[in-house]
Each structure stands twice: as structure tokens, then as C-alpha cells.
Amino acid sequence: MPPSLSPVVELKSVRKVYDTKVAVENVSLRIEPGSMFGLLGPNGSGKTSSIRMMIGITVPDAGTVSLFGQPFSRDHLQRIGYLPEERGLYRKMKVIDQLVFMGQLHGLSEQVATKRAQAWCERLQITEAIPKKAEELSKGMQQKIQFITALMHEPELIIMDEPFSGLDPVNAGLLEDTLLELRKEGRAILFSTHRIDQVEKLCDEISLIHRGLVVLSGRVREIKSRYPRNRVRISFEGDDSFLQHPSIAEQKNYAGQTEIILHGEDAQPLLVYAVTHGTRIQRFEVMEPTIEDIFISTVGGNVDA
Amino acid sequence: MRNLLLIAKREYLERVRTKAFAIATVLIPLVMIGAILLSTRGAKTAGHIAIVSSDSALAFDLQDDLEKNDSSEMLVDVEQPTPGWQQRLNTAVSKKDLDGYLLIDSSAPDPVITYSSGSKGDISTKSTLNNALRRVLARERLLHRGMKRKDIDALLKTPVLQTATVSNGHVSKSNTTSGFYAAYALFFLMYFVVMLHGINVASSVVEEKSSRVFEVMLATVKPSDMMGGKLLGVGAVGLTQVGIWVLCIVALLFTPALALMGAGDFKLQLSGFQLVAFVLFFVLGFMLYSSIAAAVGALVSSEQELRQFNMVIALPMAVNTFVLVPVITAPNSLLSTILSFIPTSTPLLMFLRLSIADVPLWQIGLSILTLSLSICAVVWFAARIYRVGILMYGKRPTLPEILRWIKYS
Numbered sequence: 001m002p003p004s005l006s007p008v009v010e011l012k013s014v015r016k017v018y019d020t021k022v023a024v025e026n027v028s029l030r031i032e033p034g035s036m037f038g039l040l041g042p043n044g045s046g047k048t049s050s051i052r053m054m055i056g057i058t059v060p061d062a063g064t065v066s067l068f069g070q071p072f073s074r075d076h077l078q079r080i081g082y083l084p085e086e087r088g089l090y091r092k093m094k095v096i097d098q099l100v101f102m103g104q105l106h107g108l109s110e111q112v113a114t115k116r117a118q119a120w121c122e123r124l125q126i127t128e129a130i131p132k133k134a135e136e137l138s139k140g141m142q143q144k145i146q147f148i149t150a151l152m153h154e155p156e157l158i159i160m161d162e163p164f165s166g167l168d169p170v171n172a173g174l175l176e177d178t179l180l181e182l183r184k185e186g187r188a189i190l191f192s193t194h195r196i197d198q199v200e201k202l203c204d205e206i207s208l209i210h211r212g213l214v215v216l217s218g219r220v221r222e223i224k225s226r227y228p229r230n231r232v233r234i235s236f237e238g239d240d241s242f243l244q245h246p247s248i249a250e251q252k253n254y255a256g257q258t259e260i261i262l263h264g265e266d267a268q269p270l271l272v273y274a275v276t277h278g279t280r281i282q283r284f285e286v287m288e289p290t291i292e293d294i295f296i297s298t299v300g301g302n303v304d305a
Numbered sequence: 306m307r308n309l310l311l312i313a314k315r316e317y318l319e320r321v322r323t324k325a326f327a328i329a330t331v332l333i334p335l336v337m338i339g340a341i342l343l344s345t346r347g348a349k350t351a352g353h354i355a356i357v358s359s360d361s362a363l364a365f366d367l368q369d370d371l372e373k374n375d376s377s378e379m380l381v382d383v384e385q386p387t388p389g390w391q392q393r394l395n396t397a398v399s400k401k402d403l404d405g406y407l408l409i410d411s412s413a414p415d416p417v418i419t420y421s422s423g424s425k426g427d428i429s430t431k432s433t434l435n436n437a438l439r440r441v442l443a444r445e446r447l448l449h450r451g452m453k454r455k456d457i458d459a460l461l462k463t464p465v466l467q468t469a470t471v472s473n474g475h476v477s478k479s480n481t482t483s484g485f486y487a488a489y490a491l492f493f494l495m496y497f498v499v500m501l502h503g504i505n506v507a508s509s510v511v512e513e514k515s516s517r518v519f520e521v522m523l524a525t526v527k528p529s530d531m532m533g534g535k536l537l538g539v540g541a542v543g544l545t546q547v548g549i550w551v552l553c554i555v556a557l558l559f560t561p562a563l564a565l566m567g568a569g570d571f572k573l574q575l576s577g578f579q580l581v582a583f584v585l586f587f588v589l590g591f592m593l594y595s596s597i598a599a600a601v602g603a604l605v606s607s608e609q610e611l612r613q614f615n616m617v618i619a620l621p622m623a624v625n626t627f628v629l630v631p632v633i634t635a636p637n638s639l640l641s642t643i644l645s646f647i648p649t650s651t652p653l654l655m656f657l658r659l660s661i662a663d664v665p666l667w668q669i670g671l672s673i674l675t676l677s678l679s680i681c682a683v684v685w686f687a688a689r690i691y692r693v694g695i696l697m698y699g700k701r702p703t704l705p706e707i708l709r710w711i712k713y714s
Binding site: 056057092093146 | 311312522
């Protein structure tokens, strides 16, 4: 794939109103080639509405959508693979026919589509599903088939709406590895999910969206560095009087461990205090904030997920 | 265009492979042939009755007629009015040993005839009795006036009515009855097929909607290609079905199969013009109804909900059958002409009119034009409703909402 410098997707001040409800307001984002981008936010925050405008299912009421450095045009859609949140397969159609049909709609010839469908089924370990009808498959298998339909035509941009929902850990891992390989090949991947914790480690960049507005965006490293490393996870035995130490702002007690939030970023005085007061420390970990924490602190815990 | 054809091909193959297609292909003509045979042949009147009369010659003549004439195979007893006969026969009717009895009182110069039976609604028995009485009494009276039996038979012989059709100033020696039945059969064929496949389009839209295939499709394909492909694919299924039937009819007409089946000189008469008109009006009718169906499918979100809305397709279709009799009896009346210009009725009624009568060519041409224009309008509206409707789940849109879709999309 030739390297291109222009962003794969660029939304500029996009707005979408359904009847009277504002779904998306002034949303801007850029997805660079070869990056993993997380579009994160609770249910109903406007993620799917944004995606639908990127791929021309709906048209924005204001703002512009550019794909591959050019204004939106349907011709670009063949370079995009889309896994919608609501999975959809023809129930009565055989898996292989279904895959070939979708491949052909994305511009592949019948022969190429058949070959790639076979190869992908082998790669995702579901060759036994090939001759079956979609309605005979388990949910997880249907999801893998759907995943293949989004990838078969080797798209430069892969859009996955809630890709891990309904998958067991083994298959979720398989999917994750596949996506990482695809990124290595230089493809851009857009995740959209409300399970912020699940994709945090995968994403290079994120946009946090809440009630139709982008509340936070940028590279994950940068965002995290903007927030203090003031959380400490502690497991201990013995005297717990150190938990009264003035540097502690908040604390939560879980079974066998305590999580505290400090006023400042320096945890050292607290550790010294605990050790000198005879507490046996088994674990003392200063953690960087998770995106979920940052999200909650940004929107003020006002999440109706 | 490539996508439209791919969608049409998928739709076509998935449908033609189903059992439902095979069943409908076999069943629809069978049901139709059955219905036509029933209405043409008519069942012979059967039953068991008694004739009570002191005039035994008359009674035996009547018995003879009822047991042997073309439209009846009744079992007839002849009784003398011996005392207590009425009591006895009434009991027999109550016990269902007898369907009824006919009392002929010939004491007066004009005989008084009464038929008493166990059921009120037996119209065919009554008309059979009536016809037989008319024949037998006429023969009886002529005999009394001294005519010979042989002369009476010659006199009362039913004439055979030969028919021919005048079209464009030429007389063609066709059997109008079989020509009429061919038109009648094709009318119902078109009715069933357009209806069946119209509803198929709607349920196919609903299926994609409820299985959420739409999202994936719309990420690559234009909604207009989706709808167009669907209409084309399902329409091709209908044409395939009609094609199979036409081949069967041709095979029957040009091989001795029909004669072997004992149909004798009962020929289906179809002109090339009629066949071309049939295919043309079938295609146009299908287009009209299935684009309405596509819009209906896009408006509802489940099969159950669709069932309530099939009326939108079924009702204008049914209007064609409500007005069938007036159109058949006077195909070129003002009423028939007006009816055949209503777009939802044009395909069926114009085809029927031109099959059974000479319809001016300008009327045929004009009706095709108005129908085509209506189709364009319906497709335009349907495409707009379709585009927005397929993304709507759950709540059914209200009429003002639908109008807004049409305006903004």
C-alpha cells in the first residue's frame, strides 16, 4: 500500500440532528494512516451517528467529511471495511455465498472473493462454518463472519463498532491479534466502544465523546501525561493507621487491597510513613490514570452508560 | 450498476432455490385450472327425490328426464298419492332418506306443482327441476294436441350456437368461449403473481431490516441500488415463474398431451398480441405494486407488523376482482374504460379488456403511458421513504414524519 500523508478520515465541525434531538454537535477528528483510533463514549453519545456520516449512510447537517484526503464520495467506500454494532447477516444464506456476495459488492471478482473468504475462515479458525447457513451458527461465529466481510477487500480503513461485544476472551484475543497485524500492514483502524478499558491499550489516539460533543481528544500518551499520576494501589498487612496520612485525598477499600488518590503526585512520603509504622507492604503501585478515570473526571461522573 | 445487478442476482438465486418457489410454481396453475374447470363444467345435480302425481305418464316422463339429462343424475322415485303419503315422505325427508318431494296436482287445467325439501338453499336442484318440468310439460302438451313424438323431439332440439370474433374488420373463426377463458386465466395468473411477488418484496425488505443486514449493505451500496436490485431480482423470479407456465402451455398446445387428457376440442386460444400485452402489463404491474411494497417494507420493522400493512398492496389489487363482472360484461363501456385507466387497475383491467374486446390502440397506448408515469412517481416516493425508513427501528413513523422524510431526503 503506498504511504499517504493525508488523514484517512477527517471530520470538520460535523453536526447531525434527528428530528429534534441533536445527535452530534461540532465534532472534528482526524485519523492518520496506520494508526488505531478510539472513538469512545457511553451508549447513545453519538459514536454510531459519527460513523454513519463517515461512510455516507447519513449526511451531516453541517460540517464536512473527507476520506483519504478528498471530500466524501461514494467511490471511497470500497476502501473501507465496516463492522456495524448491530450485526447483520442473511439468515438463510450460506456463509460462503454471503462472504463472496459482500466481497463482490466491495469490488472483488468472484474468484478472488472465494479465495479470500476461504483464507480468512482458516485464519479465524471457522472453516467448519463455510458450508453452513448463518442461522445455524453461534453468535460468536456469526461475529467472526461479519468481521471477515469487513476485511476481505483489504480496506485501508477498518471501522469497528463495538467489535468485542459478545466474544469470549479467546476469540477476543484472536481478533485483537488480527487487528494489530492489520495495523502493522499500514491500515487505519477506528474502534468505537463504550468499553473504554478494553481498547485503551490498543489505541494510539482517542476521541472521547459525550452527549454528541467531543470532550477530550488526542494521543493517549499525551492525554495521560496531562493528568497527575496520583493513584496508588496498596496491599498490606498489619497496622492501617497510615491511611490517615494527610497526603491522601480519597480512598476506596476493596477485598485485600486499597486504592487511594493523593493530593499531589509524590507517593514516597506515604510509603515511608507506612513502613516506619510497621505496616507490611505487599504491593505499592503508583498507577497512571486510565482513560476511563480521565473520562469520568472530565464529564463529572455524569455518565448514563 | 454492478452492485444493483449483484443484489438482483443474489435476490433471484436465493428465491428460486427455495421450496416456496417450487410449490407456488406448481400450485398456482393447479388451483387456477381447478377453479376454471369447476366454473365451466359445473357439477351435475345429484340427490334423491320423490315425485307424487296421479298422472303417472307425466311422472315417469319427468323421472326419465331427471335421471338422464345432461346436467342431472338424480335418483327419482315415483309415488301415487295414496292416503298418508305426505306423512310418510315428510318422515323420510327428516330422516334424510329423501332430499325432497315434488307434488304435481294435475286436477286443474294448469297443474299446480310444489317442491318441498329439507334444505332452503338448494338452488341448483330447483333450477334443474324447473328446466326438466318445462321440457316435460311442453312435450306432454304437444302430445295432447296430437303431435308425434319424433316431431316433438325435432322441434325441441337445442340449437348449437357457433361463435366468431370480429376484429379490425375481419371475422376470425375463433371459439370465443375458450378465448374468454384464456383471458380469464391470464387475468388471475397476473393477479396472483403480482400480489405474491409484491408481498415478497416487502418481506424481503423487512427481513434485511430485522436482521440488520442494512447497515453493512449501506456502507457500500446506494439505497437506490438496494431497492432497484431487489425489484429487479424479485421481478425476474416472477418472470421465471410465468415463463415456466408459458412453456407448459405451449407444450400442451403443440403436443397431443391435451387431447390425451380428454379435453377434446377445448383449446386455449392465445394470440401473440395477447402474450406480448400480458408480459408488458405484468412487468408494469409488478413494478408499480412492488415499489409500493418496498416503501411499506421500509416503514415497518417486523414481519408481524408487515402483515397489518399488506392491505396497502392487497386492497387496490382486490378492487380488480370486485369490478371483474361489469368489465367482462361490457368491456368497452365508459365505466370499464375509466376503471382501466386507474393506475393500480390498469395492468389487470386493460389487459382483460384488450383480450376480450377490441380496444382502440390509443387507449392502450395512453394507459401504458399513464401507468409508466405513475410508476416513476411511485418509485421516486418509495426510494425516498426507503432511504430513511430502513434506518428506523422500533417506533412506527407517523404520516407527518413520512412526509418530512420525502421532503428532506
